[in-house]
Amino acid sequence: MIGVVNASPLIYLGKIGRLNILPKIFSEVWTSKEVKLEVLSKDLAPEIPLIEQAFNTWLKLYKIKNDSLKINLLKLNIHLGEASIIASAYELKQVKKEAIAIIDDLTAREIARTFNIPVIGTVGILLRSVKDHLLTKKQCKNHLEFLLEETSFRITPKLYFKILKKLEELQ
Numbered sequence: 260m261i262g263v264v265n266a267s268p269l270i271y272l273g274k275i276g277r278l279n280i281l282p283k284i285f286s287e288v289w290t291s292k293e294v295k296l297e298v299l300s301k302d303l304a305p306e307i308p309l310i311e312q313a314f315n316t317w318l319k320l321y322k323i324k325n326d327s328l329k330i331n332l333l334k335l336n337i338h339l340g341e342a343s344i345i346a347s348a349y350e351l352k353q354v355k356k357e358a359i360a361i362i363d364d365l366t367a368r369e370i371a372r373t374f375n376i377p378v379i380g381t382v383g384i385l386l387r388s389v390k391d392h393l394l395t396k397k398q399c400k401n402h403l404e405f406l407l408e409e410t411s412f413r414i415t416p417k418l419y420f421k422i423l424k425k426l427e428e429l430q
């Protein structure tokens with residue numbers, strides 16, 4: 260399965276030092292030039308060296324062939340990075356057959372689903388990491404708590420408790 264990752268999952272996984280999980284879950288990990296510019300524009304962020312290392316090693320840059328799709332997606336009130344990720348995932352899915360968009364924004368996720376593109380977000384990556392034995396349940400919970408307490412990452416309390424319940428159900 261190929262992962263096509265947006266800015267916020269890159270940033271948040273970088274903030275918890277777990278960016279390296281992506282190439283362990285996915286056979287290939289792609290992003291767009293728009294996302295690269297977005298994530299590397301925050302010079303003083305502590306996760307920048309990890310993100311730069313990812314770009315220098317396993318994170319591939321996808322060049323969208325059909326800019327009209329990206330332009331039309333922008334009309335749906337999503338950011339340029341999200342539009343480029345959906346367009347990239349759509350094109351990669353046509354060629355590689357298995358592509359998933361890694362996006363946190365709910366509107367962008369819904370749009371991706373209308374194109375039959377599966378989606379996962381930062382939380383889903385963390386839960387998948389527990390399922391794949393890349394993280395323990397305790398590590399996952401600690402990472403979630405850090406994201407909620409120390410970053411701009413936001414989820415509702417109801418969703419947080421749903422995530423904790425799902426985490427406990429994982430083997």
